[in-house]
Amino acid sequence: MRCNPNHSDISRALLIGATAGLAASFVMNVFQDAVTHFGPDNDNDDAAAEPATEKAADDLASVLGTTLSDETRPAAGEAIHYLLGAVLGATYAMAAEYEPGVTKGAGAAFGVTTAAMLDDVAVPATGLSEAPWTFPASTHLYGLASHLVFGMTVDGVRRVLRRIR
Template identity: 45%
Template sequence: MAQAPRPFLGLAAGIAAGLVASAAMAAFQSQAAKLLPDEGGEDPATVKAADAASKAVIGDPVPEPYREPAGQAVHYIVGAVLGGIYGVVAEYRPEARSGFGSAYGIATSALLDEGAVPAAGLGSAPQDTSLPFHAYGAASHLVYGWVLEGVRRLLAGKR
């Protein structure tokens, strides 16, 4: 007999897992970025998103001493939101957990890095991004997906 979905537990477990997965992703990125060629000192998309939010609210970009922490806040907020969505979806659709979170990780990479970020003007278009940076983004999101599912499963159960 199938277990009834638990959307509130899924949401809470997903948010918590999303925060942990975001930390794991950031740790992976800090090491993996050392292997990439330097392609200019452009701000990360998260910092650009923080600037856009700051300009919308107060009319100015994030002041220099707060740029990196503001970008990190965007990273963790997005990770928690995506984790919450995953946690709820995983309660209703077991296939969302395919590949121990790999499918969701790759989906977030495609939707964010390849779609939303360029569309919002926060990063380069996919065709203008080098292959190593595509691989870096996909690998980063795979780490996110794996840790997301692992922590979600610890908190909400295997199902």
């Protein structure tokens, strides 16, 4: 069942989706911190690698003609993480307005798609990480679980906010 939302619906969907994406980015961080600190694989070398978001922040700073200090790099990486979360959330909410079927699975399919497109395609293609086949299965499972949490949180928050008038 396709919808044909009007301008007001589109603006509302974008705002709701961006808000849901920000909330989901926070929940994803909490999940990752819990897994990293309490999981059995907390000595993993991948955890010590510079996050792709920090590399992206470095690249953006370079394009802007500046550099990031070691002190500001983590915060800049977090800003990239939250900005991307807001954009992805807004995109999901917009898609849900036009094609409600995308919400089947309560955001799980969105999370899996996000994991595949970001971790396995976009991030390596931009040089922010090595090729996906160079990482152990545990790294892929961690990324998949993190993005499932993200996708399902986006969907849940989006649904709650849509009910609020």
